Amino acid sequence: MADAIRVLLVDDHQVVRRGLRTFLEVQDDIEVVGEAGDGASGVARAEELRPDVILMDVKMPGSDGVEALRRLGELGNPARVLIVTSFTEQRTVVPALRAGAAGYVHKDIDPDALAGAIRSVHAGHVLLQPEVAGALLAQEAAPAQGSRAGSLTEREREVLALIARGRSNREIARALVLSEKTVKTHVSNILMKLDLADRTQAALWAVRHGISD
């Protein structure tokens, strides 16, 4: 095929590389152009082969996936990187995406879905699987009693948003044209309503619940 999507496989297990290769060989618009067994040689092969898409494991001996992603970014390599991981390691999702990953898929993905993912990524999308997106957004989720954001008044939400930007009471007072004492009152009420101990917990609560604007 003339304009097949050129794919590079980077994974430390050749079993996995072989599996991916056989998955993709039946797709007539996807061509596996190379393989690498660790991050560093993955970067080298990417520079050499200039693939459209790189399928890469996160956990690899030596230079790992995130490190390789950063290198590719520094080199200006235009390849789109799709992270293929053995299980949902939520700790690694954010760093990987931040380092420039174009997507994150689970290793037990079925062949057609994987092909679809490669096409999506090649088309310029960023792609996550549900569990991964869930992990990214849930973080800790609501510990028990669910979101009581509704119980906050408008003014309290304003104050909370500023707390979530790291502002002090004095700064909040200036920003909202209030006395510092009034801000303290609002903060106290927020902490009471949300059952939190201090402004740091309030700030974290806010970012998790999207009050941070």
Place this chain on the structure above:
Amino acid sequence: MADAIRVLLVDDHQVVRRGLRTFLEVQDDIEVVGEAGDGASGVARAEELRPDVILMDVKMPGSDGVEALRRLGELGNPARVLIVTSFTEQRTVVPALRAGAAGYVHKDIDPDALAGAIRSVHAGHVLLQPEVAGALLAQEAAPAQGSRAGSLTEREREVLALIARGRSNREIARALVLSEKTVKTHVSNILMKLDLADRTQAALWAVRHGISD
């Protein structure tokens, strides 16, 4: 086609609905089964037609997209919702995804990419466009000097991770089996190294940079 993907369009501008419809009519595996002009009637039509995928605008008069998403979730409607937005409104991304959106695409997407997005979403993926994913991750990004997380020592990262969980110095001391004073020293060093004013800012910095575990 026997198992075409059944799509419902929800947007307050019929021009947009018409555009999407013509985009999708040339795809032989996608069938537009209905339209709605606002969130509430979108939910009603979704219940009635049971589409596989719903293309929905976020900003609509009356019941908006996020509200509609929530309703669908409550009703247990299995439709996958792809948010189609006129521009990258980063404020709305997180709430929409949290409310159960399966994806977020830009209105100037080209027909084939839109079809691809629908197929991805229908296949169970969560899909974002680059700018959207960028907005989600960047948030405020590094104000200037880039991530100096590397300058933190291992111990400092441990302490920072606990700060990012809303723990007090005393709790951190107990958790790490240290004196409260030592924790304070670490906190001071963290604030100095990252050029932050207090633990609240440190907690926010940590979650943005993935130190929060």
Place this chain on the structure above:
DNA sequence: GCGCGTCTGGTCCCCGGGTCCTAGGCCCAC
């Protein structure tokens, strides 16, 4: 050996954060 960085801890001190109590003005619902 010596220097350097890290981890540990101490003392002194100040201030910002947070609580408790109180209270006036405002608007809305009954």
Place this chain on the structure above:
DNA sequence: GTGGGCCTAGGACCCGGGGACCAGACGCGC
């Protein structure tokens, strides 16, 4: 009119957070 929220704000009070300064123990590299 009366009660009940919300926003505003004051005073008194306590304490945890953070800075300044100092220092010993340990490990690593020159």
